[in-house]
Amino acid sequence: MFLFLNKDFNKLNNEIIVNELKKAIAMKELIIIIGNCTVDYIGRSESKLTEGDRLVIIKQNGALIIHRPDGYLPVNWQPETSVIEIKNIGDKIVLTAVRNQPREIVNVYFNKIYNYLHYKLIDHGEFVKYLDESTMRDLLFENPDLIEKGLRIIEKEKQIEYGSIDLFGVDKNGKPVIIELKRVTATREAVHQLFNYVKNYMNKTSVKPRGILVAPSFTVSAIETLGKLGLEWREVDLRKLWSLKKEKDVKHESLLRFMGDG
Amino acid sequence: MFLFLNKDFNKLNNEIIVNELKKAIAMKELIIIIGNCTVDYIGRSESKLTEGDRLVIIKQNGALIIHRPDGYLPVNWQPETSVIEIKNIGDKIVLTAVRNQPREIVNVYFNKIYNYLHYKLIDHGEFVKYLDESTMRDLLFENPDLIEKGLRIIEKEKQIEYGSIDLFGVDKNGKPVIIELKRVTATREAVHQLFNYVKNYMNKTSVKPRGILVAPSFTVSAIETLGKLGLEWREVDLRKLWSLKKEKDVKHESLLRFMGDG
């Protein structure tokens, strides 16, 4: 690993800094610059940011992120870059990041760079996420009774003309059921999504299916709209589903252990 | 301004690092840590990230951002924190960030901190954004002819039962017109939004208004759905509107200059 840590930063002139950073960009190192700058962006939208202190990050894949000292979101950014280059223009160090498709350009004009460092990070870590919508879908696929007694799920992520139905099944009376899942509070938008699928199914099959919106909670207007459109809803808490699964897993593991021991 | 730049980093032990960072957190400085760590998150969802090199940022308002070396988005984060603290636990430095509402916790366990720095950034810069939807709304409010000859806009952002209508007007025949704007390609979702507003208006007034979706482009299914629902659409390019405005501004400025000179 290589770490740049300058001991006499104030003795550096712009030319030395730019050369160092050019090398770091070429080496695809992670680069962090703290400095006073202005920023222009032009692309799908346009923005101008006047002078102030910012944190500028160039990631190893060339992504550019510019943070103000406060707030969470970056003020300007470039998720990927076809060109990322730094150079001296007059008395300023200018960082240019170009992205094609959509064509967008971010320019950072540094009045002063207070400090910078570059570093080759090695990260082979594994990122695992639980409790997203696919978790919810899988858990309910295995336990349709949690939605309704006697419900039989036939298909997960059933592809239809536009988009896909989260869960498609048949109720105890043999009626088709279209289920839309939300892992967070369901809004009117989710109701329309469900309604869409129901309409699409009717158009294709001439059979009117039931439509059920499944979520941990619902906005008032969501429930109103469900009523108006003749749709149903079930309150299902993802976290409860999850603990259920964990219990099962533990039991399963115990069983495996028992069998291994036997 | 205060900048920590350690010249003999390898001589630092965890206790010194933690004390330094605690002070920096208390001072609400921007903190950057580069180190090898694992990360746990639990809240609306859950995640685990195994060992690897990462960039950890604590912003001056306490926001936490954890970046892997590649990609654009942070792997874990906390937009705001009620608690952000760092301490030694065993041989590890542990950073804990707690957020209430929603209740979420991020823990970073550092196996090794390669380097860190903290800095008080001062940023009074002004951020101006052009070409967003409100720009489009304002421009079309001033130039309704660009949507349709004889159209008269009565209200911008007309509040209705739920949500708001971008532009509400009356056409040359005195018929009410509901206009939904999209600054990017309009999808089926936008059509449903418009349809909603139209339905809502009908329910309230018993008058069937026209509904026009205005966007620079439309997906095929958006246009199909517009047709089915008896809605209309107009192709309007925001960037062209913008250059129109710029021309006007230039003329206006010239006029002012002329009058000033005269």
Added chain:
DNA sequence: CTCTGGATGTCGCTA
């Protein structure tokens, strides 16, 4: 506080 809709949203999946 909840609800709604925009965003330079970004990202991943599918036809």
Added chain:
DNA sequence: TAGCGACGTCCAGAG
């Protein structure tokens, strides 16, 4: 490549 929907989306604005 376009379309579509999820996201720990985040965020501002309104009631």
